[in-house]
Amino acid sequence: MLKINNLSKIALLFAILFIGCKEFIEPSIDRKNVVLLAPSNGAESSIYNQTFWWEEVEDALKYRLQLVTPSFDKTTRLLLDTVIRTNKFKFPLDPGQYEWRVRAENGSSKTAYVSASFTIHLSSIKQQQVQLLAPANHAVTTEASAIFKWSSLYGANKYRLQIDTNNFADESQLFLDKTISNLEFTVVFNRQKVYQWRVQGKNDTAESKWSELRDVKFDKSPPAKVELISPANNVVVSKPVNLKWAALATAKKYMLYVYQTNGKDPYDKTFPVTLTATSYSFVDGLVGEKLFWAVRAVDEAGNPGPYSELRSFIIQ
Structure with a gap:
């Protein structure tokens, strides 16, 4: 068995104290340097x-x-x-x-x-690129329109905005190909898809390189109905009650609702609880109390799905 002498114990104690203090006392950076x-x-x-x-x-x-x-x-x-x-x-x-x-x-x-x-x-602007501002790359929106924005490029007096849904595989079939003098343009989406976009600066004699390629997803479809797993409906359970439901591939998070005995009022101000997991340990409730619960999924765009079935359980 490994023995620790007194000196080692003291060193270990100081190390633990230092780590613990650092979690509560913010270290000063006054004497540090930025490189x-x-x-x-x-x-x-x-x-x-x-x-x-x-x-x-x-x-x-x-x-x-x-x-x-x-x-x-x-x-x-x-x-x-x-x-x-x-x-x-x-x-x-x-x-x-x-x-x-x-x-x-x-x-x-x-x-x-x-x-x-x-x-x-x-x-020459031939060496330059336009900097894109909005939407952010991989943005997801439930709105049917979006404002595309970019920074001005020195030497350019107009900008070519291209938007596609097929990664610009065929430039003769683009969703949008428009040259404008402004630094933004409002686009209305006609389908729920992922749209790729890029911008090029232009003047009377030259064109810049294309900007980086970004994409934005238009999604108004809600996720499916959540399927509850356990506990079964109207059963007697002991605390803590492990509320569990099946995962949905399109869900980014879940809203868990626990209701009072009337099945309508939230159990307390904690609910609904937002979770990324597919289970929740419910530790409250009185013996003999009947409570209800349900779950709904929310996707990446913020679309809420339908409520699951409403189940009840009785605290043992």
């Missing part, structure tokens, strides 16, 4: 769409990103002052000189700013 990765200080590029990227800081919850032109010492325009929770951020720029900076933050402390300067050179 900027791209664009690096002094960088020069002819690509208008820039991705700002830095190393993550341990114990940071968010980052404040600021961008100005031409520098923080001689600022003529503030372009960005935003807080994000990731360590990357895409933003389209015009040709010019810029300086950017980032600091890490949590609820009680923050690091110092770290900055870098860079230059964007004028180039």
Whole structure:
């Protein structure tokens, strides 16, 4: 049998205390540093769409990103002052000189700013891409229309929006192919499908590269009726009562309803409970009390399905 000496016990105790304290006391990040990765200080590029990227800081919850032109010492325009929770951020720029900076933050402390300067050179739009804004990639909507948005591209005076339901396999059969001067366009969906979309910048002499490809799903079909498994209807059960139902492939979550003896009023303010699991342990109820329960599924788009059958059980 492994023996632990007193010194090892003390070390183990301190380790446990340290881990436990860290869960309740937020560590300070005042003395930590953000490391900027791209664009690096002094960088020069002819690509208008820039991705700002830095190393993550341990114990940071968010980052404040600021961008100005031409520098923080001689600022003529503030372009960005935003807080994000990731360590990357895409933003389209015009040709010019810029300086950017980032600091890490949590609820009680923050690091110092770290900055870098860079230059964007004028180039043909043939090398550029439009940055898409909305809908987000893989978005799901129950609305029959959506507003498609994108950022302006320096040098472009119009934009070609293409939407398809067959991954652009045949450009002569697109759902939509329209050239407009605005930065957004409202589209009405005619079928419940997944729609792919992309945008290209244009001027009188050149065309940009196509943007990234995104998709959005239009779905108004509710999921099927949930089938309850156990307990059987109107049986006597002991606590905790394991309420269980069959999974549905189209369900993203389930709404569980437990009703009082009248079968209409919610048992308490807890219900309905939203769950991703297909079971629930019910620990309340009085001996001899008869309660009712039902479940309905909700799909990824937010469409609620029909209620399951209404079953009852009696607390033993």
